[in-house]
Amino acid sequence: MDYPKSVPSAGLVNGKFVDENPIAGTPGSLIPASWGNAVTQEIVNAIDAAGISPVEDQNNQLTLAIKELAKLDPLQAFPVQVYRKNHVINGNFDIWQRGPANQGTNIGGYVADRFRCDWNGNAGVNISRQNFTLGQTEVPNEPRFFLRWQQVMAGAGANTHKISQYVESVRTLAGKLATVTFWAKSDAERNITVTVTQFFGGGSESVVTTVGVFKLTTTWARYTATVKIPSIAGKVLGGAENDSLRLAFDLPLNVLQTIDLAQIQLEEGAVSTPFEFRAPAEELMLCQRYYEKTLRQDIQPGDTSSFIAGALISIVMEGQAGSSSQPLAQWSFKVEKRTTPSIALYRTSQSGTVGQWRSGSDVISSGNARPYSISTRGAWVYNSDVAVAPQIYYIHATADAEL
Template sequence: MDYPRSVLSSGLVDGKFVDEDAIAGTPGSLIPASWGNSVTQEILSAITAAGLKPDELQTDQLAQAIRQLSKPDPLQQFPVQVYRRNVLINGGFEIWQRGTTNQGPNIGGYVADRFRCDWNGSAAVNISRQVFPLGQTDVPGEPACFLRWQQTAAGAGATTHKVSQSIESVRTLAGKTATLTFWARSDAVRPLRVAIAQQFGAGGSEAVVKVVDVFQLNTTWTRHTATFQVPAIAGKMKGVNDCLTLSFDLPLNVLQTVDLTRIQLEEGPVSTPFEYRSFAEELLLCQRYFEKSFVNGLAIKANNGTNTCTATFTQIPTGNTGQYGMTIGFLVQKRVQPTVTAYCPGENSNQVWNQAMSKACTGTTLQSVAERGLSFATVTPVGSAPGQTLQLEWTADAEI
């Protein structure tokens, strides 16, 4: 909406309406019918969008309409645009610090950050990050990635085929109404059982499991949602590593391909649009639970090469001498004291590597570790000298 600048006969002065000045002999501005109608129509559009009936004798209807249109959904306790709705991390499957596939068809665990993939019964499963083509419309909102579970050997006697995420603190959503939303497809019509488990941790009460729903997947991307009541935890005992676990249970002992993306778990009875966070922010959230020294895209293993190793130190003592306090600060403070694994960049070992000599140190040990960082100690190679470069790769795991 703007002044009728394109209508020269409207008589605007400096782009605005003016009154007639009889003394000075200057005419007043004219309001063109087209402009007056468009202004009225714009106000009427806001009034009717708010569900109100226009009344020419009522002079506060626009104010009423603005208040009505700015209200959140009456069933939701906060507006759609409120930050931090999704209690899950990496629900769009963009972060894969450990690599974009599992290390083998019989190796599960964490692949996509914060999501575990577990199976048994001699099944063979490939877990991988898949990328949506640009401009696709099957899943709206231009998502980037999805997780694929591709079972290449059905196996036998399985008791679990599961994708899950454990959310820190069993207090999460306890006693509240929650809504789960996700997108999925499969190579055939298949059931997908979704459940939550309130796990009170070591030394705490027995876990409480609740089935959210059993969804029927099909060969096209479909949005699924369910609203449910999370059990209250009054009278329960909390132990160590308590959490709320959301699980997607796939069919057992069958060849299958299942794709998942845009998983959101939020408080309230309304399924809201997927909460997008930037890649950088999502990565920081993931690094509270897992962090690595390796360059992104590089496999986590020993003997990966020294050119990409960023964890470097300067040798202080002479050869065959202990060097201590090689300290590394984490980018993000960990949930708990992490489990640290060391990898030599120049050979298949866990030793510090002397880059100048292309030779491993000996006796490399984890000197100290805390939520904020770690410290290594080692014995420098025989014949090495002060000022040479020492290297070591590492991972720090604080998953639940």
């Protein structure tokens, strides 16, 4: 829309309307009917687009229309940074605080942060972090890692082969439409079943809802489905404060198989939107609400490494005696934990007693290292044994508050 500059009889001055000036003898501008109708129609179009019925003597409708049209539309592919939407933490598999692989084919549990891997039936499974090739185009947005479930022993009689995440609070998405989206591939065509389970923490019985059954192929593909999460009206919570909504991928039982997963998203609404990327520091902090360690992010917790960086430190000075001659250090967590965590202790070298303070000279171990005064904000680590020789002592620790 513009001024009617192409109509000579409109009488514009410098391209704009002017009033009649009797003293100067200059006429006022004329508004052509076509232009006046066009202006009115453009305003009416905006009002109609907002779902409002034009009313002749109501002069605030354009303002109302602009406000309505400016609202976020869930059907529109807004940039993912506009709002937080993914209820899955570490859905891009960027954080692996426990290490890039499970410790044995018979050892499940948490590997990638926030994701549990469970199996039975004497199966043997390797869980590992895999790298995307730089510049690959099969999965968009240049993700760095994906999770691989490689079953090397089929087992027999199993009833659980599952990759899952417990989303804190059973209130999550209760009574709402939710959409699950993920990327996956397999070594052969295989069906996997995706479910959500509302766990009431020892109160009401859990409620399992199937999201869908998906046929994976040997090439990466994007899968999505929408599900109505049941209402929790009338349900009862237990007292352990560990209620949750569990998103689970149930894999085929008792077969040799390789299944890869990437970019998992659980969001409110009936529309699958682009995967939400969070800053690495933010994603790590979200993970650390449930698990934290003193070791560097690239070091797997254990007693077989020789890394002092990040360790808790205590200095036993010359002349100290009794309890003051034993190591003592405070560990303040970077992120407050979901609940009081369990603490595991690890030596800082491959020498000495497992799980004990180790001296800087790497020749002395403490006798009875243990945590105490543990809270959601931190813990103390001390030694309740006989006095140790004056040295600088080091110890590593992990805090686990998973659901």
